[in-house]
Amino acid sequence: MIFRQLFDAASSTYTYLLGDGGEALLIDPVYEQVPRDLALLDELGLRLLATLDTHVHADHVTGAWRLHERCGSAIAVAQAAGAELADRPLSHGDRIAFGSRHLEVRATPGHTNGCLTYVLDDRSMAFTGDSLLIRGCGRTDFQQGDPRQLFASVREQILTLPDACLLYPAHDYRGVTVTSVAEERLFNPRLGGGVDVGDFVGYMSNLNLPHPKLMALAVPANLRCGRPEGDAPPIDMPDWAPLTLRFSGVWEIAPMALLEHAAAVQIVDVREESEFIDRLGHLPGARLVPLSQLPDRLAELDRERPVVAVCRSGVRSAQACTMLGKAGFGKVANLAGGMLQWHAEALPVECVSEKE
Incomplete structure (x- = not known):
């Protein structure tokens, strides 16, 4: 049980x-x-x-x-x-x-x-x-x-x-x-x-x-079993992308959903610089903000646009989501599975050699 x-x-x-x-x-x-x-x-x-x-x-x-x-x-x-x-x-x-x-x-x-x-x-x-x-x-x-x-x-x-x-x-x-x-x-x-x-x-x-x-x-x-009076408000679900709430309290977005909504969000890669350009590469349009620097670089992010945090496996980026939420960012999600899952689904990446 x-x-x-x-x-x-x-x-x-x-x-x-x-x-x-x-x-x-x-x-x-x-x-x-x-x-x-x-x-x-x-x-x-x-x-x-x-x-x-x-x-x-x-x-x-x-x-x-x-x-x-x-x-x-x-x-x-x-x-x-x-x-x-x-x-x-x-x-x-x-x-x-x-x-x-x-x-x-x-x-x-x-x-x-x-x-x-x-x-x-x-x-x-x-x-x-x-x-x-x-x-x-x-x-x-x-x-x-x-x-x-x-x-x-x-x-x-x-x-x-x-x-x-x-x-x-x-x-x-x-x-x-x-x-x-x-x-x-x-x-x-x-x-x-x-x-x-x-x-x-x-x-x-x-x-x-x-x-x-x-x-x-x-x-x-x-006495109404929790039903609000009048027109019931909608269930609190983010409407900017299809997200899944994890028991940890972090919202997640699947790789394919992020690919479809990439133009409307800010993608923040919280790995170190060496990882950003390694064999996994990085997502097109991603901004590199290492997790250790994130608290001091919040002003670089637009608080009105959704933010998707990315790392290698989804662990550090989940921590970044928590930090962003505490800092007042209202639309935040973690890339489920990180770059590893992104690669597993054969989705497009950028690397340094492609830009040179």
């Missing part, structure tokens, strides 16, 4: 990818991170069957609708949440299959009325959303939250799993990535040890926390 834990820094949200037999599920996808998730699915050769939200989030907008539009994936969320556009409303005891594996759905309300925990078939891991965080839990003072209900949900549906079962929450604000049933049963200050329901209710009733900053935007959007 393939398992990946992904992170959105803006909301401290974890998204989880599970794959088996070429099929995949995404748990708690984030709207802005959809390009990243699509790139990973593509690189791993996985077909997205469904997105699963653990609840109607108040701190970010789900990527469920956006992924549905791109992949045709089902949108799964608790039936109790009452979300529009969900084509797979989930209830306690449901199963969600992918490949030869499945997740068991457990209703764990209390943080919100529609909270779910997803448990892997062999009970080796569970995805708890905000019902149980690492050494904590979600608040209970809005979205039909109920501390008594949350206490029962966690104690009966999560902490009854095997001790070694790994627990993966929807958020962590300290960078901690995983815990276990045994750890939380012993050390969770709100729900573990000798804490009883009276202790828990008293604690949760006096948190006095401000509402999440994005709550007024996120909750209505998530």
